[in-house]
Amino acid sequence: MRTTAPLPRVVITGVGLTSPNGNDIHAFRNALLEGHSGVVPFETRHMGTVLAGVCDFDEQRHQSRKARRRGTRAGSIAIYCAHEAFESSGLELEQQDRSRIGVFVGTTEHGNVETENEIASLRGYDDDVRYWSHHHNPRTVANNPAGEVTINMGITGPHYCLGAACAAGNVGLIQGVQLLQLGVVDVALAGGVSESVHTFGIFASFKAEGALAQHDDPSQASRPFDKGRNGIVVSEGGCIYVLERAGDAMARGAPIIAEVVGYAVNSDATDFVLPNAQRQAECMRGALKSAGMSPEDVDIVSTHATSTPLGDVQEAKAVRSVFGASRRTHVNNTKSFIGHTMGAAGALELAGNLPAFLDRKVHPTINIDELDEDCALENLVVDQPKTLPTVDAVLNNSFGMLGINSSVIVKKWDGAS
């Protein structure tokens, strides 16, 4: 980061994404500005109809049917996002030294979908393990989504997944930044993906802990900070960025979208599932410190809040403690539209805010009929977008189970060398 060691600056030059309400950044942004949810009724094994955010991107755009059959949904999402990101960056894959490209994909979990499917299939054969697929291991290894990207794109640099619960999208991005700064790679494809809606276990577990959203109207089920919120809407999605060192990006005249100027990751060290507001606040302050910024320098705080009764209160408390005195800072939440895209959430929710550098609009938090006073936040943007005089910096929160917190700060590109 700029204030510590003289490390290279890192910029975002491409974005590829799929969200329950859009399959590119423009469609996604429009949906967020126009109030379109992506949550629908969804049939899942053993659970019947649940509410979920489901993506409808074209799997065959960048992947053969055979490769899709052999691989995983998470791999397919990652491949789609990686290609779309690369294309938007203006880089041409054929002309790149592909040994200098790295792929770093955050995941909340991986392998549950494939394992559940195999077990369900095996039941049809009296649990005879001769019918267990030889594809099971390559589908379920923890590096699967990132590895599928490298096979598909012929990338021979490093690849792996970052297991960071629901902070994973931010953590994937951070890993890309770090390896660029260390000079390990010249281009990083970094972000997060989730295929979690295809495992019944995640729904059943959230239900068992009283944290699965229910609502007669699917589009209103995810309602962070609202008094009537009753849990998480599980969603799938993906977002992968092309990251480059600023000098490289400028030298090739790249379309620079933003600069990653600071970040922090820390641990609660307190509980498996319950969040810790004090540690979350420390994480946000850590990100500000690494960027050499104060709270008053941040225009938008993109909150992690997942619509659970306990979690939202904790984050609101943390945000108040850091940004409560900053009149400039506005607060929003993207899960209110698309639910919780798990491993993709950090990267995807950041992407939803990036166009604000150009249009100066803060997309709102929707579905707040009655604000929970324990979640009250200064400058919480509700229902309608708000246009600011300028948007120069966004802080993006993403927190996860076992007490992992992450905050990333991106700034509007200032064009300086």
Place this chain on the structure above:
Amino acid sequence: MTNEALQKIILDIIHDIAPDEDLSDVEPSIRLRDQLDLDSMDFLDIVMELRKRYKIEVPEEDYMELATLDGCVSYLMPKFEEKGITTASA
């Protein structure tokens, strides 16, 4: 069962495993891997589908018998006849 019927059973399985391949002019005497984009994992899929659909086992030492479409037919025909299978299974 005719050779043509068994050929179709094999090609139907290959179609499900490698749906992007054009199977309209597969030459029965030439190695499948030389004509189609198939690798060792795909051949394991063929073996698995024979097991799932027809309860037919292909021991590992016999995998090479499946190298060509002709080889598949001559190797598998006795197994199909032994089980009295005369038509394709879904």
